[in-house]
Amino acid sequence: MDQEQFERPHDPTNGLGPVFNATSCASCHHLELAFADTARLSSGVRGRHLSRNAPTLLNRAYGKTFFWDGRAASLEAGVLLPIENPDELALPLDRLVARLRASPVPSAAVS
Numbered sequence: 001m002d003q004e005q006f007e008r009p010h011d012p013t014n015g016l017g018p019v020f021n022a023t024s025c026a027s028c029h030h031l032e033l034a035f036a037d038t039a040r041l042s043s044g045v046r047g048r049h050l051s052r053n054a055p056t057l058l059n060r061a062y063g064k065t066f067f068w069d070g071r072a073a074s075l076e077a078g079v080l081l082p083i084e085n086p087d088e089l090a091l092p093l094d095r096l097v098a099r100l101r102a103s104p105v106p107s108a109a110v111s
């Protein structure tokens with residue numbers, strides 16, 4: 001995922017196609033705020049309120065556990081959680097894969 005896809009995943013010109021709808025990672029993890037959110041509780045799809053605040057994503061590649069309660073053991077596992085969370089991006093992974101397959105991304109990227 002590059003910066004363009006992180007901020008505007010729904011923009012058909014970014015090479016990813018319409019994978020997510022209007023909500024993106026950057027809806028909560030704001031680039032200008034070190035990928036964090038100043039809202040005490042972040043807002044998700046269709047105006048739903050989350051029970052937590054979006055933390056910074058800076059240096060998370062060096063983390064040992066992820067999320068406020070440490071429930072994801074790896075960054076790779078953690079990135080899938082906000083995609084499926086019904087209050088965040090609300091996109092089941094099988095639908096994400098179907099959308100990626102239908103998008104202009106080279107098929108090798110989603111094999």
Ligand code: HEC
Pocket residue numbers: 023024025026027028029042043044045050052053054055056057060065066067068069075078079082083087088089
């Ligand atoms: C609707 C708001 C929202 C969206 C959209 C969202 N996040 Fe998050 N993100 C959060 C919140 C809130 C947390 C903290 C949740 C927790 O700890 O339970 C979080 C936590 C994380 C973490 C763990 C950070 C840490 O320090 O452990 C990662 C990684 C992450 N998000 C990546 C992403 C990615 C990548 C996307 C896009 C695919 C995304 N997020 C979309 C709100 C959001």
